[in-house]
Amino acid sequence: MQTTTLSFENMHNHGELLANVFRARRQTFIVQNKWDLPEADGMEFDQYDTPASRWIAVHDLGQVLAGVRLTPTTARCGIYSYMIRDAQRGLLDTIPQDLLYEEAPVASHIWESSRIFVSHDVPAAERFRVNLHLINEMTKSARELGASCVLGLIPENGPRWGRRVGLDIDVAGRVMDFGGSASRCVKINLIDKLH
Numbered sequence: 170m171q172t173t174t175l176s177f178e179n180m181h182n183h184g185e186l187l188a189n190v191f192r193a194r195r196q197t198f199i200v201q202n203k204w205d206l207p208e209a210d211g212m213e214f215d216q217y218d219t220p221a222s223r224w225i226a227v228h229d230l231g232q233v234l235a236g237v238r239l240t241p242t243t244a245r246c247g248i249y250s251y252m253i254r255d256a257q258r259g260l261l262d263t264i265p266q267d268l269l270y271e272e273a274p275v276a277s278h279i280w281e282s283s284r285i286f287v288s289h290d291v292p293a294a295e296r297f298r299v300n301l302h303l304i305n306e307m308t309k310s311a312r313e314l315g316a317s318c319v320l321g322l323i324p325e326n327g328p329r330w331g332r333r334v335g336l337d338i339d340v341a342g343r344v345m346d347f348g349g350s351a352s353r354c355v356k357i358n359l360i361d362k363l364h
Contacts, residue, residue: 170227185231186233187224192211193233194213194236202350217246223314224237234291234299235288237284238282239281242254242281243276252264252283267343280320282320301334304331312359319357322342322353325352327352337358337361
């Protein structure tokens with residue numbers, strides 16, 4: 170099992186891996202969760218998949234087991250910034266505007282994590298290990314990008330699970346239902362992880 174952080178600068182070094190991340194996202198979010206999201210050529214994508222973002226993949230022999238996207242909260246592309254902030258600003262009709270307890274931050278030391286998933290094909294006995302690889306790579310990459318905090322929209326039980334693996338997580342918003350899946354915003358403090 171390997172973990173890789175992909176960017177527009179390095180994706181050419183990893184063959185089909187970024188395309189496979191988008192294919193795995195389509196399988197998770199469109200096929201399994203039945204979310205109405207943009208897709209093309211068997212891949213799910215949205216307006217936040219820009220050169221400003223990074224994509225973390227947990228993979229084995231070309232198969233993507235899990236992934237997450239990191240986007241700086243300072244990102245801009247047309248009218249869009251990052252998903253949580255744009256939802257709060259009323260630009261996204263599928264996510265409630267009151268998802269955060271406070272105003273969405275815009276700061277170079279805060280990055281957003283979004284589109285987090287673990288493939289349905291990962292056996293239950295392996296899910297914890299795959300999640301651990303994903304979280305470790307996300308934390309490492311965010312720190313290398315200068316982040317001291319990651320803001321994310323994750324499953325409701327994420328804060329409890331994250332604390333089990335050593336993350337410093339604060340609840341940052343109310344529980345919301347996305348087609349039977351309860352989620353909420355959290356802040357992951359990386360200050361203690363900077364050593």
